[in-house]
Amino acid sequence: MKHAILFVFSTFFSLQAVAEGLPEGALEDPTAIGPYDAVEANLSDFLWLKRPVVVFADTPADPRFKRQIELLEARPQALIDREVVILVDTDPKTPSxxxxxxxxxxxxxxxxxxxxxxxxxxxxxWDIREITRAIDKMPLRLQELKEMRAAQDAELND
Incomplete structure (x- = not known):
């Protein structure tokens, strides 16, 4: 019973943190890409785990901001495959x-x-195609792809 209560509390607080904009889910769930509020984020938390895409604007009503979010949400699987997390900051008055x-x-x-x-x-x-091309040219991404191919080849040979 004690473990069940702890599980319920930990689940509740994790979900509450995500709802408030904290990027905890971005670290724990590989399919959670956001967008998350950059005010609550720390870039060092993503080091070696995720590739943050940070979208800034002076207001959430900025047409460029709205368009960028639409573009990012259009093909989430491409971002999930590249371990991207989306952070947004639209309040320059209280700088994150x-x-x-x-x-x-x-x-x-x-x-x-x-x-x-x-x-x-x-x-x-930028649209997803341009972003994913830029990511796919990064040395670490090239290394990841090479390792994935080697693992697939090893599975085929077994």
Whole structure:
């Protein structure tokens, strides 16, 4: 009974954290890509685990922001396959740590590698195809693909 109560409480608080915008689910669930509120996020939490795509705007009503979110939500499986998490920040009046670090001016889409380095900054919306091509050219992604192919070849040979 004690374990059941602990499970219920831990599940409730995990779901509540995600509902409030905390990116906890982004770390635990490989299919959880967001978008999550960047105010509650810390880029170091994603180091070597996920590739954050951070979308900045001065307001959620910015047409470029809306378009970027539409584009990101159009093909979630492509982002899941590349271990992407989407973070959003639309409030420059209360700057998040991520906003302070990346210093966007108005709308900006930033792609960060698993190593924590900024790989791409764009002042206009990018579609999934462009983002996935940029990710697929990253050295760490190339290594991941090579390892996946080797594992598949090993399975076929067994």
């Amino acid at each position: 740590d991520i906003r302070t670090k990346l210093r966007p001016r108005g709308f900006m889409m930033v792609l960060i590698g698993k190593d924590g380095e900024v790989e791409l900054r764009k002042p206009s919306p």
